[in-house]
Amino acid sequence: MNQLRALSAIRLSVRTDETTSPGRQRAANSNEAARRGAVIVGEAEDLDVSATKTTPFNRPELGAWLARPDDFDMIIWWRMDRAVRSMADMAELGRWAKDHGKLLVFAEGPGGAPLELDMRTVSPVSELIMMMLAFSAQMEALAIKERVTGAMAALRTQGRYSGGLVPYGYGKVKNPDGEGFKLAPDPEAVKVLSGIIRDVLDGQSLTAVAMALNEAGTLVPRDYQAVKAGREPGGMRAGRRHDRFKWTAGTLSKVLRSPALMGHRIHNGKPVRDRDGKEVLIGEPVLTREEFNILQDHMGTLTPQKNRTRKDTQAMLLGVAKCRGCGGNLYLSKRAGGSDYNCRATARGERCQAPAGIRADWLEKYVEEEFLVRLGHFQMTKVITHKGYDPTPELREVQEEMRALLAVKGSLGGSRAAEAIWTEEVAALGRRLDALESTPRTEARTEVVETGETYASYWARHDAAGRRQLLLDAGARATVAKGRSGGGAERLKGPDPERLAFTIGAHQDPEAAALEAVEEEERQAHLD
Template structure:
């Protein structure tokens, strides 16, 4: 009695929503072919949202796992050959595997609609020839599809129409008022969120602080927001398990805030799409002007890496300000029975302090506050306002980079249509570069203005963290010497004056500092 053949049903879909090649249709065709052959299906390899032009059969999540254990089945059934491969190289690799492992490759619908089998269980030059001829046909079809799709999408993009894909945050799909299809336009709700994010960032809040505030407020990240707008549930799959929704992170914010889409630019593969004159094709009304976008980019480029930032996990007002006169190291806040002290911790650094200092926290903080109020309390705080000029250089560099990439890509355009599109793109960028080169540069200027607030009022409305940052930016130092043994008089009357010394940057230097950034930074500290 002949053993029944064991069949593996292989299903692949590039786009999950494609109804013409749906998994159900493929599964039914495979099952019918197995039944016609008297085979039993022992497993299924279903790879959805997987492109055959970008992955080999061995690299696909489910099919690759099955191919790694060939003893579990005798044959593989696909609906059509393009479900298996779309390149001659992949077909050759699959054929070698099938020959080495003695497998039967079956396609429920071959050329003309009839079933086709490639029996690799025995040496068959005819099977190998048919296999390579069909693979060649599949590869040519894939290239033709790719050129048609690329050309159609390029035409839609240059017309300002939505060509599919991810919608940039801040925009949404709307009916094209000028004809068929869709366009993108600013989404009022998303623009409101973006405006708040940009305001907070420019006011000095860190990206981490802004992200935490957005998460606490329940603000949807771009991916979830677009899902909700499209009528889908927010969230996704991660490590095989569904989670409620994605969270804002500093990385997500940086990606959104650095995107030229904020200027209304239509992007393709991260680069602006340009018209025949080289001007960026716009999605619609921009969220930011070029000047505003450049100001934001300048600010983002100056953000200090997290590892170098001032500590936010302490309420010690004088951390970094109070110093031990014995070793020059910081004094740290620590608890004691009945209160708090600032103490030298040289030993924690592996050092020995010759005169380790310690002092009651309330005494030292009161002393520093009195010194600050006496010296600058009634003075007006200032801030520096920058009036940004116009410099065509940033966009010129973008155009230059795009031109270099295009020139490097010239030889890859094999068809006449591809070469024609390449030349149009080059001509447009050249015209834009010429216009930018002829645009004069205007210089930026700055001015220092009073904020209308005194240092005393700023001090009064901030907590310990805010006051600490003001002191650090002002270059304040409070050095403390070691007290006398016993210290009975000191415990009654307070520290001896000679133990304390306070220095502060000059009044002029303080006015030159951008102290409004201190306020913004310390406001952000409440979220970090």
């Protein structure tokens, strides 16, 4: 008699660093194969794979083996629930085994004894046993789901950490009010977040901020959480470890748009609410609702067309220096012994009648002197927008949640536990609707406040990129005309002043405004 060839099948729904189940399953399958005198010819190991959500045929490794039925004679699982958790999946697996004449073996069947379903011959008894066991596995799966759903819902409404991904900016701490854990702001992550938000609100693009974070070696959220948990940063792709993840504009957008910044607990993309319909907090918020709304308003203005100024260049005057001949930007270019700002109209497919070019150190010194003379001693100001509060958006959100919740009432399946949870959530949303409907709307307002810093001090403590942004925000423009042929005197003494002009545009020159006000007062006095 030929020795039977066995396939050892291993499955686990959730894998962690502490997981030992695959080893136990492998040992049980190996012992059962040895007891039967079979030789294991292969192993199908599917980890992080749910039997409730996948059939045996669409699991990565087992599915590939089932497509090659001639390579083995039997499949050994540790227990029935490692193979299937539904009657439909068991029926499909049974049909496949009957069509290909296979043995389905479970190292531990009911009562702990091995169980064999011999599908090599037509056996009504084997088929009946198979379906009875599949029914039992399906009922167990439903019971587990109901218990877990109820427990997780209870934890979330109590504000306790219920497992899963920790939002960036928070960390897991012991629950001071009882058992389990809660989430609290993580000082190190909050410091990074504060810097990101400051840079974004200051006008930097998400791509520029991501580049700066990567250059500084700042860990992305998933790598940061891995390190906090004592694991190596990076992950697995196709079974191979890859380098740590990088910040991208998309990663930043996801972090900055999450209501978790306000301390809200999020589940399946929606806020978790307590018995009164209020958002359950995961910890002290990183941002207030007002600050979050300001950030979201700014995020809504970021489009591929905006923030086009390069942040990786060291050209202090990019976007500031203009060619008088065509009005286009002057670009920094290196040369032996230094660098110049030059017109590049030809690169745009245009012709400039008088293309300008000037030494970079000359132009930058000229702009610095002109800017600081005009604005250096003035206090910098910023506009603070107070959004007020309009309950309408949240009211609409809660109304949509209520509609969605009412729509699923018929799919509860008669479960008393599920119906009790559903009723409680409906009541909580109802109370929140009542509260929002009675909340008055407060108007938005803006105020201009001094930052406590002069333009000169800000200039002194920033690099080329920071100074460029300050110039752009002030609407500064330096126009340069083409130099005369020869230019010997200019090379010796510096640029001809007639070639240069400097203006403050978007933000009016405060000194000029003050003079205009005095002149207007004198004019009015003379008329009187």
